[in-house]
Amino acid sequence: MTKPTRMLLIMAAVVIVLAGIKTASTLLVPFLLSIFIAISCYPLIELASRYKVPRWLSIMCVILMVVFLGMVLAALVGQSMNNFSDKLPQYQEALSGKIVWVSEQLKQLDIQLDKKQLMTQFDPGMAMGLASNLLSGLGGVMANFMLILLTVVFMLFEAESFPRKVHIALDDPAMKMQHIDKFLLSVKNYLAIKTGVSLATGVLAGLLLWAVGVDHVMLWAVFAFLLNYVPNIGSIIAALPAVLLAWVQLGSAEAGIVALGYVFINMLMGNVVEPKFMGRGLGLSTLVVFLSLIFWGWLLGAVGMLLSVPLTMIVKIALESNNDSRWLATLLGSENLGLEKPDAK
DSSP states (O other), X not given: OOHHHHHHHHHHHHHHHHHHHHHTHHHHHHHHHHHHHHHHHHHXXXXXXXXXXXXXXXXXXXXXXXXXXXXXXXXXXXXXXXXXXXXXXXXXXXXXXXXXXXXXXXXXXXXXXXXXXXXXXXXXXXXXHHHHHHHHHXXXXXXXXXXXXXXXXHHHHHTTTHHHHHHHHTTOTTXXXXXXXXXXXXXXXXXXXXXXXXXXXXXXXXXXHHHHTOSOHXXXXXXXXXXXXSTXXXXXXXXXXXXXXXXXXXXXXXXXXHHHHHHHHHHHIIIIIHHHHHTTTTSBOHHHHHHHHHHHHHHHTHHHHHTHHHHHHHHHHHHHTSGGGHHHHHHHBOTTTTOSOXXXX
């Protein structure tokens, strides 16, 4: 078989696999979300085991904590979204007055703008649309809540023996499969650190909005927490509705304070806190991270956006394991081309 023919067959197989994944996304997405939750919770299980807490007890405590927090957040966010909908006519009326003022100021500079067009572009309902689209996407998945919860429980019970099973299944009794070890450790560290950083980002954003006096603080805090998992553009999307609402509700000065506060929070978390704990990261280039966000979001929806980096890491490590495809893994890698030394951590 010639090399071009082989490449064509591989590309055709990839297209077929992707079509199958998209078709089966309804079944696949809850399973991926279960893996995400299980890996994020596993460090708590490990911490409890150091203090001789029985594994079954620590897993039950963690699951109860997840259920409790999920129910509380769902209730608070649902109430905030309902209140936002009730006040939407007031926000639209306030925005109309501000649009008139902006148009008058621009008219003095000989800049003519259509007021109706501006109202369409800066409608406060856009903020509700951004939040509801993401939350409804996750909410649709969480309709299978019991299935996801049971899957997480079984995954946590199997987590300790899973790496050994993988090694044995791949005929590696010496347990020296470096690619598997690297993948499991990288994904676990990434999700654990990212969850902590996202939680801190949501709390700081909520405190900022509460201090300024913006309505529906809990809704925007949860929004900031979830979108912090989305690389590159997630923090920008999370800030837009909060800044717009601050401008409509309070004024330009308060909106500027909120915008500067979001910039400071994201710079602190993204450039100081996260690199401190994550080191050099997972070795993916910025362009690949951004494109993976678009690709996995198209393939799997909102959950695919949240899991775009771990899923891309799976592809990269799989490519590294084969000499014929290693050049593709190099293209996915960072600018250091894989020549950096591993972190001492």
